[in-house]
Amino acid sequence: MRGGGWGRRTLIAIPYAWLLVLFLAPFLIVLRISLSDFAISQPPYSPVLDLPACFGEADLPAAEGEAPDLLSCLGGWADQFWGLVEEWDFDNYIWLTQDNIYWLSYITSLEIAAVSTLLILLIGYPIAYGMARAPKAWQPTLLMLVILPFWTSFLIRVYAWISILKTEGLLNQFLQGIGLLDEPLVILGTNTAVYIGIVYSYLPFMVLPLYATLVKMDESLLEAAQDLGCTRFTAFWLVTIPLSIPGIVAGSMLVFIPAVGEFVVPDLLGGSETLMIGRTLWTEFFGNRDWPVASAVAIILLLVLVVPIVLFQRHQDRAQEAGR
Amino acid sequence: MPEPPVILAKGTGAATAAGHAGTASGGPGGAKVFAPWNDPDAKPLVEFRSVTKLFGEVAAVDDLSLKIYPREFFALLGPSGCGKTTLMRMLAGFESPTHGEIWLDGKELTGTPPNRRPVNMMFQAYALFPHLSVADNIAFGLRRDGLPKGEVAERVEQMLALVQLHGLATRRPHQLSGGQRQRVALARSLAKRPKMLLLDEPLGALDKKLREQTQFELVSIQERLGTTFLIVTHDQDEAMTVADRIAVMDQGRLVQVAPPAQIYEYPTSRYVADFLGDVNLIEGRVAAMAAENARLTWCEGRPDFTCPANPDLKPGDTAWFGIRPEKVAIDKDMPPDRPGQNAVEGTVWDIGYVGNLSTYHVKLDDGQMVRAQVANRVHLARREISWEDRVWLSWGKDDGVLLAR
Numbered sequence: 001m002r003g004g005g006w007g008r009r010t011l012i013a014i015p016y017a018w019l020l021v022l023f024l025a026p027f028l029i030v031l032r033i034s035l036s037d038f039a040i041s042q043p044p045y046s047p048v049l050d051l052p053a054c055f056g057e058a059d060l061p062a063a064e065g066e067a068p069d070l071l072s073c074l075g076g077w078a079d080q081f082w083g084l085v086e087e088w089d090f091d092n093y094i095w096l097t098q099d100n101i102y103w104l105s106y107i108t109s110l111e112i113a114a115v116s117t118l119l120i121l122l123i124g125y126p127i128a129y130g131m132a133r134a135p136k137a138w139q140p141t142l143l144m145l146v147i148l149p150f151w152t153s154f155l156i157r158v159y160a161w162i163s164i165l166k167t168e169g170l171l172n173q174f175l176q177g178i179g180l181l182d183e184p185l186v187i188l189g190t191n192t193a194v195y196i197g198i199v200y201s202y203l204p205f206m207v208l209p210l211y212a213t214l215v216k217m218d219e220s221l222l223e224a225a226q227d228l229g230c231t232r233f234t235a236f237w238l239v240t241i242p243l244s245i246p247g248i249v250a251g252s253m254l255v256f257i258p259a260v261g262e263f264v265v266p267d268l269l270g271g272s273e274t275l276m277i278g279r280t281l282w283t284e285f286f287g288n289r290d291w292p293v294a295s296a297v298a299i300i301l302l303l304v305l306v307v308p309i310v311l312f313q314r315h316q317d318r319a320q321e322a323g324r
Numbered sequence: 325m326p327e328p329p330v331i332l333a334k335g336t337g338a339a340t341a342a343g344h345a346g347t348a349s350g351g352p353g354g355a356k357v358f359a360p361w362n363d364p365d366a367k368p369l370v371e372f373r374s375v376t377k378l379f380g381e382v383a384a385v386d387d388l389s390l391k392i393y394p395r396e397f398f399a400l401l402g403p404s405g406c407g408k409t410t411l412m413r414m415l416a417g418f419e420s421p422t423h424g425e426i427w428l429d430g431k432e433l434t435g436t437p438p439n440r441r442p443v444n445m446m447f448q449a450y451a452l453f454p455h456l457s458v459a460d461n462i463a464f465g466l467r468r469d470g471l472p473k474g475e476v477a478e479r480v481e482q483m484l485a486l487v488q489l490h491g492l493a494t495r496r497p498h499q500l501s502g503g504q505r506q507r508v509a510l511a512r513s514l515a516k517r518p519k520m521l522l523l524d525e526p527l528g529a530l531d532k533k534l535r536e537q538t539q540f541e542l543v544s545i546q547e548r549l550g551t552t553f554l555i556v557t558h559d560q561d562e563a564m565t566v567a568d569r570i571a572v573m574d575q576g577r578l579v580q581v582a583p584p585a586q587i588y589e590y591p592t593s594r595y596v597a598d599f600l601g602d603v604n605l606i607e608g609r610v611a612a613m614a615a616e617n618a619r620l621t622w623c624e625g626r627p628d629f630t631c632p633a634n635p636d637l638k639p640g641d642t643a644w645f646g647i648r649p650e651k652v653a654i655d656k657d658m659p660p661d662r663p664g665q666n667a668v669e670g671t672v673w674d675i676g677y678v679g680n681l682s683t684y685h686v687k688l689d690d691g692q693m694v695r696a697q698v699a700n701r702v703h704l705a706r707r708e709i710s711w712e713d714r715v716w717l718s719w720g721k722d723d724g725v726l727l728a729r
Contacts, residue, residue: 223418224451226438228516229468238464242455 027302034092034295045292092296101280102297106304109277112191112266113259116198117252120206123199124251128210129240132217143211146204158197158268165193165269189271197265202258206251213247214240246315253312257305277301359583360393361569368427369394369520369552370415375424377410377576384410385421386576392520397546397553399567401560401599407576408556412522415554416445429519439468444518448525450509452497458508459484459493465516483511486545503534510542514549523555527562539565560600564588572596588648593729597646604652604694606645610637610726617664618726620645623690629666630721636728647724649697654684655716656708664721670694672713677704684709686717 036045096102131142149157164170165188172184187193217240225235263278270276277297284294360366368391377385384407392398400408413419414426417438426433433441444465452461462483466476484490487507497505506526513521526542527535543566546553557563563570564584571581572595580587580596591597594605608622608629619628620643629645637643653659659667668688676683677700684696696717700707709715 218449218451220447220449220451221453223438224445224447224453225464226418227416227445228465228512229439231437231439234468239453 030295030298033291034293034299035089036292037089037091038290038292043291044289092292093300095293096296096300101275102300105275105277105280106300108275109260109262110304112194112198112274112276113256113262116195116202116259117206117256119195119199120203120255121248121252124203124206124210125248127203128207128214128247131207131211132214139215146207146211149204154201155264158201158264161193161197161200161269162188165196188269191270191274193269194266194274194276197269198259198262201265202255205254205258209250209254210244210247213244213250217243249312249315253308256308260305261301358395358568360396361391366393368392369396369429370554371427372411373425373427375411375414375421375426377407377414377419378422383407383576385414387424388576388578390571390578390581392552392554394552395550397543397566397568398555399563399570400554400556400573401558401563401570402573403558403599406573408573409524411573412445412524412554412556415441415520416443416522417441442519443522444513444516444520445522445524446509446513446526448528450497450505450529452505452508452512454497457494457496458489458500461497461508462512462515464512469516479515483515486514486548487511502529503538506530506538510545514545514551518551520552520554523553525557526555528557528559535562536565542566564600570600572599590725591646591727594644594646594727597725597727602649602695602697603646604649605727606647606692606694608643608645610639610641610643613637613639617721620726623688623692626668626690627666629724630664631666631724631726632722634726634728637726641728644727645724646727647719649683649695651719651723652694652696653718654686654696654698654709655718656713658716659718665718666721667716667718668694669714669716672709672711672715675709675711682707684715686715 033045038044039046127146131139131146134142162169166172167184167186167188169188171187172181175181176184187196221239221243222235225239226232230238261278261281262276263282266274266276266279267282270279281294281297281301284290284297288294370390370392372388372390375385375388376383386407388407388411400411402408410419414421415428415433417433417436420434428441428443453464456464459480462480463476466479471479480493484493487510489504489507489511492500492504497508500508506529510526523542527538530538539562542553542555546566553566555563555566567584569581569583570587572579572587574595580592582590587596588600591600591603597603597605606620606622606629608620610618611621611628612619613633616633617630618633618637619630621628622645631645634643658669659665661667670686670688672684673687673693674685676685680700682698682700684698686694686696688694694717
């Protein structure tokens with residue numbers, strides 16, 4: 001054993017412990033609730049994995065301090081565990097397929113997230129490109145400007161959009177003021193408002209990874225492309241775009257994944273027509289107090305998102321292997 | 325200016341000299357040598373006419389005129405910041421001159437974008453496209469020209485053969501060694517058969533052995549294709565090895581343009597003498613100037629040096645005598661007094677030993693240091709001259725140069 005072995009393992013263990021405690025354990029709890037039945041009780045589902053009861057029961061034989069008893073204690077614990085497993089059922093998941101509000105919510109969420117991601121990419125790419133090509137002295141300032149909105153709470157910034165978008169809001173006042181409109185535009189409470197909110201909120205998450213990719217790109221590659229017969233535009237298309245794919249993928253993932261589960265924006269800016277899964281989940285959890293169904297909704301959402309995450313991971317691996 | 329005898333291009337490098345002479349005369353024994361710059365009727369491929377490039381207030385290139393002839397291997401040599409790269413980038417189209425004109429093959433280039441100039445450039449760090457395979461990198465320019473598929477494939481094959489990279493067509497740049505990348509970059513820049521190839525410090529990233537080997541390969545490829553090459557380098561050995569002519573640059577101006585041997589043997593200024601190789605410079609005053617030889621007073625009470633004449637100087641002018649260390653002989657005894665022979669006495673101050681050569685740093689009695697370089701033909705242990713020895717340095721009357729600036 002080398003001397004550094006333990007130190008290194010401890011260091012590696014820290015993020016794993018973090019993930020175990022703060023991601024895997026909550027996930028398992030949610031998974032278990034999703035497999036329970038709704039009950040009018042506190043908490044509102046049954047059966048409950050009663051850990052103290054488990055250990056309490058196991059403690060009893062262990063008190064006699066004999067080795068075989070430890071085995072029987074473990075056996076007792078396992079028995080109880082399997083007892084719980086037998087009580088689990090998939091009724092909640094079957095329920096999700098029967099009421100189309102759920103799968104409609106999933107589809108709408110994916111659609112809104114996908115369209116928003118595309119919009120953000122189209123808006124964010126020129127911004128990131130402009131920043132990366134800006135004089136070196138300006139770049140820290142520009143970067144700061146992109147990050148600046150984070151200094152205010154996300155919730156407050158979304159609230160601010162209400163006063164801009166509502167019928168007597170700033171936007172309509174302005175458009176009517178310059179005589180462009182007679183009737184105020186109804187934006188608030190529509191999907192358009194949701195798109196505006198998501199595009200606004202998530203733009204920095206696209207700009208930053210794109211900027212990081214574009215800024216380290218070697219200028220001489222573009223010169224080489226021009227030297228070999230490209231116009232500025234074809235050089236951009238054949239060299240800049242392909243080389244910024246890692247940034248495009250990273251930015252899109254950072255935007256798409258949280259946008260699918262977005263709750264605040266559709267709740268504040270969207271109307272009743274905006275059926276996003278985050279809202280459905282909220283209603284199920286706090287409105288209906290149906291924790292098991294809400295958990296099932298969350299688990300399915302996770303499974304839906306695991307696919308793009310895995311694709312992203314695979315892309316990262318390939319990019320890494322390509323030495324970029 | 326002295327009128328030195330015309331020296332053949334690469335008069336000393338046996339292999340390359342034969343090759344170069346061959347391209348012009350049809351055989352190494354031919355009477356004609358490749359020297360279009362001496363032919364008043366020769367048409368230059370590239371001509372810079374009073375080109376100036378300002379960056380803000382600073383002139384990177386300052387009123388520079390230069391002609392480069394077809395099939396020439398031309399080197400721009402100078403320290404970093406002397407304007408050599410700017411000059412090349414103006415030819416490629418990445419910078420445009422503030423004043424002046426650049427002509428290529430009978431056409432003025434100002435305003436033509438880089439993608440429509442019949443020159444290609446090999447970039448310093450190669451600038452290979454990391455997302456494309458070796459074959460796609462080489463084919464990149466050909467596809468932009470809309471060449472048919474079959475022809476592209478054929479040309480890529482030829483290029484891979486030219487740079488000996490068979491079997492690596494599908495590799496990505498990051499899977500290649502530095503030397504292989506350099507070859508891909510060369511193949512890519514030659515694939516479009518440019519009228520002129522620009523090489524920006526092409527061998528700078530290679531280690532010494534590989535660099536030396538690649539220099540000869542570059543020359544042989546240039547001879548086979550007959551393409552005009554313009555190389556930018558700060559490495560004098562590289563320029564001397566590959567080029568037919570070298571232009572030494574300093575602060576945006578050309579200091580001297582001549583074949584390597586001439587520039588080495590007959591530098592026209594202290595700057596060039598010092599930049600290319602090693603030189604002893606001794607300041608003095610011209611005592612007499614004749615048609616062939618001049619006499620230089622360098623130290624009161626010592627005999628004057630006899631050295632080649634320089635028509636730019638007249639008696640009484642301050643001048644510098646330059647002599648290469650390898651042309652200075654070193655002896656323990658006073659050499660026999662022959663007419664025109666120069667001899668000075670001094671003390672060995674230091675000896676620099678680099679294996680094959682020893683450089684003796686000799687302090688003359690007036691305090692000046694003069695270096696003499698000797699091939700170590702005998703074993704180090706049997707060396708006659710040692711530290712603190714009194715020695716005589718001597719050289720013939722035509723071995724050095726007399727410089728006015």
